[in-house]
């Protein structure tokens with residue numbers, strides 16, 4: 001068994017869609033980024049790559065590369081996992097915490113689990129997604145952005 005941890009954060013920006021865990025969430029602002037800025041998919045990608053000892057999302061999909069501009073991050077997750085699977089690993093389970101003041105994550109958790117699981121060829125029961133606020137503290141409390149922590153277990 002191998003364990004990996006991933007972290008990601010993105011800044012809120014006007015004129016962007018808010019996409020988390022492959023789900024477009026209705027909100028006045030989205031997240032800035034080279035790709036679709038899906039911080040949930042990015043943190044999970046890093047957790048899975050970290051567990052396999054295969055680097056990180058930046059080494060596989062550098063943001064200096066125009067191929068990944070506006071990229072669907074679920075597709076990046078899927079591609080990263082193919083590398084991990086080719087090295088002989090299989091995802092057992094992942095647990096994700098999304099830290100954001102607004103919007104509420106809870107109503108979107110079921111669909112996020114389904115989409116993330118599909119990208120990783122596992123059932124939704126293998127993927128847990130939880131939302132937390134930062135109790136109004138710091139940059140998350142000021143609604144400047146979103147942070148995500150993910151843990152993945154591979155066998």
Ligand code: MG
Pocket residue numbers: 008009010033037038039042
């Ligand atoms: Mg990111």
